[in-house]
Amino acid sequence: GPEWASYNLGVFLCTTCATGHRNLGSHISKVKSLKLGKWEDPEVEVLESGGNVHVSEKTERFVPACYRRPKPGDPHVLIEQWIRAKYERKEFESESAKDYTRGEMKGHLMKKARDENKYYPRYFVLSETESCVKYFPKESSKEAKANIPLSDVNVCLAPAKMHQDNGLQLSYITEGSTRHIYVYHESGHVIINWYMAIRSAKLNRLMVAYPSASEAELVPYLSTDFALEGYLSKTGPSEQDAYRKRWFILDHRKLMYHSGQMDAYPRGEIFLGHRDDNYSCTAGAPRNCKDQGYTFSLKTPERTYVLSAPSSEER
Ligand SMILES: [Zn+2]
CATH class of the missing domain: 2.30.29.30 (Pleckstrin-homology domain (PH domain)/Phosphotyrosine-binding domain (PTB))
Known part of the structure; x- marks a missing residue:
């Protein structure tokens, strides 16, 4: 449950949001710990008459459909700007264009x-x-x-x-x-x-x-966060090929690999299809290939990709 509250705005806050509220400054939001803070009667009354649902009826009245509301674990900037939009800029209290x-x-x-x-x-x-x-x-x-x-x-x-x-x-x-x-x-x-x-x-x-x-x-x-990103080692189609470290990005049905994680272009892109169309993914390397670390094989109708992850969990 929430461990913090803003006693002038009348909302309960998780730890992440409490930090965001403190960054607004106490002229906008006055944050106090529910357990450790010393609570005066009038402050408790604000929380009793406010409460998150009641307050958000006002502060989130006109959130445009395109606006991405943050969830726990989302990038800091998304959470921070959502809090500022609501309580500092009061962006969603009127219907006017943003x-x-x-x-x-x-x-x-x-x-x-x-x-x-x-x-x-x-x-x-x-x-x-x-x-x-x-x-x-x-x-x-x-x-x-x-x-x-x-x-x-x-x-x-x-x-x-x-x-x-x-x-x-x-x-x-x-x-x-x-x-x-x-x-x-x-x-x-x-x-x-x-x-x-x-x-x-x-x-x-x-x-x-x-x-x-x-x-x-x-x-x-409207937008997707990539399903998975990280380093894998990839070996070429021939037996002599060495494993090379590549940055992989999984975007729905497309797996892209890059030399470096900030490259402008992928070195290659692998479309991931359905098992019925001869796509498969299995642990281990094919017989003619070196097994290195946590290897797995990705089979497509055109080619088998042999990849290896740095740990069992990442594989
Ligand atoms: Zn929160």
Whole structure:
């Protein structure tokens, strides 16, 4: 159960949310431990008359459908900005359009260079009317470096991998290959606005394409966090091939592998099909292959991939 409460807002809080509330400052939220705090009668009365359900009727009255409400374990920036949106900016108390529901967003983001681990400011433009996200070397540049269709783009918060609290990963298909773009902004508010703006534009697109579907039915398709990411070793098709360490990303039915975890392009992509179509995954290596560590074989109609994980659990 909750261990904390905000005694001016009248809500009970878990440890994560209590930290977020403390970061708002005591002029917005006054946080106290339920067990260790000393409670005065008027403070208890605020909690009794408030309570989370009652308070959220006001603070979460107009949350746009595209907005991703955080769950425990979600990236820190998502939780922090949700709390700030509710209690500091009071974003959801009126029906007025939000910065991220206007179908248009422009501004500089720090973008990782394709072939080096350095970030440079680039000018990004989201346009719902053109149904794309573009970026330019400079605000004044005429020609976009990339024109990413909204139909193709996936947006994912990637703080751990990027070692960047406000890190965002955009992935899309270009010329038959997946391309990853890594960006961040020093402001968590700005990065969450971009995240929600792309989700909002995608939702509006889907609502036009599937007029009979409800918003709630379409929301799960706005963005995906990758199902699994991590290092595996992969060996080539011939017996002499050595195992090489690769960064793998599992995205629904597609397994991508990269030389490094922040690479712009995967070295290869494996579509994962159904058992009935000759796809299978078994522990161990085929007879003509070295077994290294926790090996497993992924069989597709075209090729058998022999992979090995650093531990039994990860296999
Ligand atoms: Zn919480």
